[in-house]
Amino acid sequence: MDEADLKALLAPLAMSCWEEDGSLSVTDGGGVAIEVADRPDDDPYATFADLTPAAAFVRDATGRYLWANHAYAHLYGTTRDAVIGRHLADVDEAGDITRFLALDHEVLAYGRPVRHTLTYRRADGCPGRAAGYRFPVRWGATRCVAGIYVDVTDYAQVLDQRHRAEADLQALRDHSGLLCVRLDPDGRIGEAGTAVADALGIRLSDLAGLPADTLLARTPERSALHRIWDDLISGRRRSARTCAVLVDRDGWRRRARVHLSTVCGTTPGVSGVWAVGTHLGLRHPARPDLTATQVRILALLAAGYNNADIAGTLRLSRQTLDYHLSRLRTLLDAATRPALVARAYVLGILSPQTWPPRSSTAPNPASPV
The missing domain is CATH 1.10.10.10 (Winged helix-like DNA-binding domain superfamily/Winged helix DNA-binding domain)
Incomplete structure (x- = not known):
């Protein structure tokens, strides 16, 4: 395996990327089969391929492993020498064998690489997920399939937990009856629950982007809330409880207790603040x-x-x-x-x-x- 062969094997991993919403899109790219020659024992690039943390393999059309690196063998809790020369049936679960062979045949039939995710059975018996690239190669005179993958099981689990948390939060926002508002760092409403729209007599679509300050009566509570807000946005506090007097569309007022919690995103700093109103008082005109x-x-x-x-x-x-x-x-x-x-x-x-x-x-x- 020379330098050009190694680049051809490792380059697809750099092309395998997650979309903005956290999913991995399945796309086909144009490609040609590459030639993989027998490698000398002192080839440093071959050693690099053996030791790279990305799991890589080469299989023939029947499903027999011609080459695999240590990371690939580690996915199955074994060594690379125990994988090379064996068939898919000796390594993978019965349900996975048919699926993997079908994907290999698709790559060979169309002669082009495919980027995708797959599930497999880990050495501990738990299901795993991997993301990567599968493409046609020639191993000597044999037309084969190569693949390079990264185990994303932990990332996928965190992503699933995030999606469940977002779904739970959305249900709380829309169906709990609490006044739930997510505020941007500039104090504008990013999203709000239906209870907020009902209490203020304002449509949800009109609430989005509205400065939250315009919904507060000019009372001492408003001044105190401004001081608390500065502490939250600057990171001096993570949460706070206070009171506020809300002003609805008709200018009537209602007192509420407000629970504030900061939201931290992927970038440093506070990306927003959740405000949850409870103990909503009676609606009354301005005093x-x-x-x-x-x-x-x-x-x-x-x-x-x-x-x-x-x-x-x-x-x-x-x-x-x-x-x-x-x-x-x-x-x-x-x-x-x-x-x-x-x-x-x-x-x-x-x-x-x-x-x-x-x-x-x-x-x-x-x-x-």
Whole structure:
């Protein structure tokens, strides 16, 4: 086997490549049979072919092995000397023999190489997958078939696991009822579930490419979410939990808890962020702008204070307090004290996680507003 013969044997492996979607396409390329002469024992290229990690072989038309390298023999858990001179029936499973011989005959009949994947039985009894190239050669005066392959079993298993994970994620996105959105690093929506479209009253096709920021109300939660987003995109955090106030097509709002997780692709850095919304609140119009005094009045009402206690605590006259209560009934569309308190919580004016009651925008526990 001289240098030209070795190049002809190894070149097809470089031509065997995976498509962008992870599959290996089966294509036929034009080719001619190459001449393979007996090799001298000191031929360095023949030694290279024997020791290359790609599995290579030469068989005659009957299925008898004329040559195989160590990598090919290793696929079957044996040595190359135990393969050379033997027939396919001595090495492969019965179901594989017919399939492999048919492929050999196709290569010989058309006289051209074929790039493809195949499955075979590994030495441990488990199924394996290999990707490579099979093509016609002449071994001395005999017209034969040569092949060169790479074992892609582990890669194929990882690819299958990825496809299953993507299918599970798609099912979760579309059928769980959760608000699932995949965001690009620039903050635009890459994909979204039907629950998101239903909650916002926006078609899925219109959500794609939309800046997620346009779906958030201008609240303190939005500012906090911006800080968290910067940490996620920069890689300082892998996940986070926060709250957000969503704005639908009609301008109405809904509060939700949001779970954020980064997605890392094949290139360095974050390729996206999954946002999953839970505990979706009631849909309500944008809350009115209230003064700090009005918010404190609502907090004291929620704590059970009567009018006299509220006026004394805030140092207001009874007439001023009555004026504020009247304004609050109008602004919040609530006729009674219990209704005012309920509306204050529904609209997010008061924080549902604190006692004594206080504003949801209070900077610290000691601040009532």
